[in-house]
Amino acid sequence: xxxxxxxxxxxxxxxxxxxxxxxxxxxxxxAVDAQVDRDLQLLVAAQQEAGLDLLSDxxxxxxxxxxxxxxxxxxxxxGALTRFLDTNTFYRAPHGDGTxxxxxxxxxxxxxxxxxxxxxxxxxxxxxxxLGTGIDPRTIAEGVLRPQIDALxxxxxxxxxxxLARAEDADVEGLALALEVLHGGPPLALWITFSDAGGLLARxxxxxxxxxxxxxxxxxxxxxxxxxFGKYLLAGVLDARNSLVEDPPEIAxxxxxxxxxxxxxxxxxxxxxxYVSEPIAREKLARLGQAKTARAGQGVAA
Amino acid sequence: MNDAHTFLxxxxxxxxxxxxLVKTSAGRPLEDSDIDHARSWGAKLGVGGHEELVExxxxxxxxxxxxxxxxxxxxxxxxxxxxxxxxIWDGEQQRTEMYAWAIxxxxxxxxxxxxRSFDNKYYSxxxxxxxxxxxxxxxNDEFEFLKSAAKAKLKVPVTxxxxxxxWSYDEFYGASQGRLGRGESRAATIEARREFALDLxxxxxxxxxxxxxxxxxxxxxxxxxxxxxESDELELFAESFNVSVEGLDCRFSTHLxxxxxxxxxxxxxxxxxxxxxxxxxxNYDSRELGATAADRPGYEVIxxxxxxxxxxxxxxxxxxxxxxxxxxxELVRDRILYAVDVFGDPARxxxxxxxGLRTRSWDVAYEKLVRMVEGTRLAEEAxxxxxxxxG
Numbered sequence: 001x002x003x004x005x006x007x008x009x010x011x012x013x014x015x016x017x018x019x020x021x022x023x024x025x026x027x028x029x030x031a032v033d034a035q036v037d038r039d040l041q042l043l044v045a046a047q048q049e050a051g052l053d054l055l056s057d058x059x060x061x062x063x064x065x066x067x068x069x070x071x072x073x074x075x076x077x078x079g080a081l082t083r084f085l086d087t088n089t090f091y092r093a094p095h096g097d098g099t100x101x102x103x104x105x106x107x108x109x110x111x112x113x114x115x116x117x118x119x120x121x122x123x124x125x126x127x128x129x130x131l132g133t134g135i136d137p138r139t140i141a142e143g144v145l146r147p148q149i150d151a152l153x154x155x156x157x158x159x160x161x162x163x164l165a166r167a168e169d170a171d172v173e174g175l176a177l178a179l180e181v182l183h184g185g186p187p188l189a190l191w192i193t194f195s196d197a198g199g200l201l202a203r204x205x206x207x208x209x210x211x212x213x214x215x216x217x218x219x220x221x222x223x224x225x226x227x228x229f230g231k232y233l234l235a236g237v238l239d240a241r242n243s244l245v246e247d248p249p250e251i252a253x254x255x256x257x258x259x260x261x262x263x264x265x266x267x268x269x270x271x272x273x274x275y276v277s278e279p280i281a282r283e284k285l286a287r288l289g290q291a292k293t294a295r296a297g298q299g300v301a302a
Numbered sequence: 303m304n305d306a307h308t309f310l311x312x313x314x315x316x317x318x319x320x321x322x323l324v325k326t327s328a329g330r331p332l333e334d335s336d337i338d339h340a341r342s343w344g345a346k347l348g349v350g351g352h353e354e355l356v357e358x359x360x361x362x363x364x365x366x367x368x369x370x371x372x373x374x375x376x377x378x379x380x381x382x383x384x385x386x387x388x389x390i391w392d393g394e395q396q397r398t399e400m401y402a403w404a405i406x407x408x409x410x411x412x413x414x415x416x417x418r419s420f421d422n423k424y425y426s427x428x429x430x431x432x433x434x435x436x437x438x439x440x441x442n443d444e445f446e447f448l449k450s451a452a453k454a455k456l457k458v459p460v461t462x463x464x465x466x467x468x469w470s471y472d473e474f475y476g477a478s479q480g481r482l483g484r485g486e487s488r489a490a491t492i493e494a495r496r497e498f499a500l501d502l503x504x505x506x507x508x509x510x511x512x513x514x515x516x517x518x519x520x521x522x523x524x525x526x527x528x529x530x531x532e533s534d535e536l537e538l539f540a541e542s543f544n545v546s547v548e549g550l551d552c553r554f555s556t557h558l559x560x561x562x563x564x565x566x567x568x569x570x571x572x573x574x575x576x577x578x579x580x581x582x583x584x585n586y587d588s589r590e591l592g593a594t595a596a597d598r599p600g601y602e603v604i605x606x607x608x609x610x611x612x613x614x615x616x617x618x619x620x621x622x623x624x625x626x627x628x629x630x631x632e633l634v635r636d637r638i639l640y641a642v643d644v645f646g647d648p649a650r651x652x653x654x655x656x657x658g659l660r661t662r663s664w665d666v667a668y669e670k671l672v673r674m675v676e677g678t679r680l681a682e683e684a685x686x687x688x689x690x691x692x693g
Contacts, residue, residue, distance in 0.1 A: 010416075010417070010418070011416075011418070013415070013416060016416050016424050019422035020422060020424070022422065023422045023423075063420070063421045063422075064420070081420055081560075083531065086468075086531050086532050088417075088419065088425065088427075088468070088469050088528065088531075089417065089418050089419060089420065090419065090420040091420065092420075196485060196486055198485065217482055217483050218481055218482065218486065219485065219486040220485055220486075221483065221484060221485030222483035222484075223485075224485070237482060239481070242471060242472075243414045243427075243429045243471035243473060244471075244473055244478055246482075247479065250479065250482060251482065254482045254483050257483065274417070274418060275417060276414070276415070276417070277414055277415020277416050277417055277427070278415065278416075279415055280414060280415060
């Protein structure tokens with residue numbers, strides 16, 4: 001049993017203030033950079049104290065899941081501010097300019113920070129990044145995501161996918177073609193966030209050409225999981241849209257149920273932790289680690 | 303002349319706070335440019351006694367923040383009056399923010415920190431943790447002051463129950479345990495939110511509205527920017543509005559913005575107590591002139607508001623609040639004339655910006671409002687001419 005936390009992590013109150021001040025011309029980019037470094041150090045420490053197996057950089061500079069690629073890739077443009085699912089957080093929906101997108105340069109360290117030990121890197125899934133652009137996911141994968149993955153060193157690349165399970169008639173086959181393009185580098189996970197993956201599981205989600213599948217178990221029933229699930233499962237057991245902190249023994253018991261169906265399980269949030277404030281997210285990380293420890297103490301599931 | 307028609311004009315809610323209020327509130331020192339701002343805008347708007355404010359700022363107003371806020375309210379009232387609006391508010395100069403201000407005056411909530419709205423913009427989010435009640439009416443002081451200071455009529459913006467519910471964490475109404483691995487039950491989620499929103503409507507919003515009515519408020523605008531967050535909860539939004547206002551003696555309207563407005567139909571057919579919807583359309587519209595459907599793509603949905611059985615007025619958003627582009631009077635005119643053509647009844651059309659102008663400078667906001675009123679006068683001339691010719 002492993003545990004880690006992909007996705008965008010919330011900014012500390014100090015970083016919130018620094019970035020607000022930057023917008024108002026009251027501070028410098030250097031001061032913001034210094035606070036980002038402090039936030040990153042605290043996040044790394046929090047993950048290490050929690051005993052998480054792969055470190056995440058928390059994507060502290062990402063304004064949303066798509067923005068760095070929209071700004072770095074030719075052929076993509078910033079669209080209208082759009083509500084992210086049922087939250088009060090908004091993102092700039094990517095738009096296409098009619099040409100095949102191409103990542104001019106892989107994202108620099110400011111967006112994918114070096115970490116002291118084994119790490120995971122979160123990127124948008126090709127379906128999510130292509131939504132609304134008029135570009136098919138495979139073309140996005142070839143022109144934007146593949147060059148980025150080729151430039152990465154990571155133990156796991158998590159492709160964050162908030163929209164696929166909610167899309168009517170989602171083209172799972174089209175996504176499979178896109179994922180094939182990304183195959184061959186670091187292990188890949190497709191992380192279905194904040195949504196019921198039951199329909200996708202019934203349509204062969206587990207057959208997609210990735211090494212791991214992430215499932216939100218606050219939206220998805222465990223009964224939707226096949227009796228024998230052949231993939232590495234990232235089990236979304238922290239509710240990242242809820243301020244209540246989880247009960248580690250409850251998570252450990254649930255993990256034991258999962259292990260009866262799945263050979264390899266990692267405990268993760270059900271989406272980006274940025275939808276709660278940083279102190280709450282930090283407490284959730286601690287409890288994720290406690291749940292992993294509690295599960296280890298239970299021994300082999302009955 | 304019997305055929306003359308006039309359109310009612312109004313604002314929506316917020317305006318930017320001036321630098322001298324922002325800095326005084328934050329305990330930061332003023333610069334000469336801040337005092338020049340107070341001096342020049344005071345003269346430009348004809349704010350009576352504004353030299354007193356300038357003197358106060360020059361002396362240091364750290365311990366007189368409320369006085370400075372009152373001056374800011376006087377300036378914003380004058381700004382809108384000078385632009386020619388019929389119904390105004392003070393741009394919410396006295397409030398912190400539309401969510402936090404209401405929650406700060408409610409029992410049953412606890413703060414849960416800061417969450418991103420977008421980019422480097424954030425908001426403070428709270429959780430409902432117990433039974434909800436009104437700690438103290440939270441617009442009374444501001445309304446009484448503005449009543450004493452305004453020359454035009456006052457429309458009070460109040461954040462609605464559904465938006466307060468959907469913008470809060472729920473630690474009280476929904477299940478706190480046993481959710482893992484069960485799968486989402488939308489029915490249970492909606493029922494928990496229903497209980498939450500209706501408690502807010504009954505125990506927070508309604509007594510606050512009653513207090514405003516007791517003080518003489520004639521028009522209250524219920525702001526619901528979160529109304530369309532969940533497409534399967536629109537009936538709940540309508541129900542929470544009705545519970546908030548039912549039986550109260552006042553003109554109630556609702557402000558909706560930056561949504562797929564089609565989602566609101568047919569749910570808002572039930573909101574029979576809503577006498578006006580003020581809605582942002584200019585954000586989606588072309589900047590070219592013309593009063594046909596093809597010229598006005600941003601206004602395609604307005605026929606649905608026309609067809610509501612209780613025939614509310616439509617507060618027609620004609621100013622895009624997201625840009626510094628100044629709409630010409632002719633563009634405003636054409637947007638109004640298109641709406642009149644669709645509605646077939648000019649009396650049901652009011653004219654307003656898409657939303658509060660908080661993100662624009664006073665220079666831009668003032669210029670936009672002046673052009674809006676000029677465009678309204680042009681539309682009145684055209685409509686009056688048509689009425690005279692027809693009859």
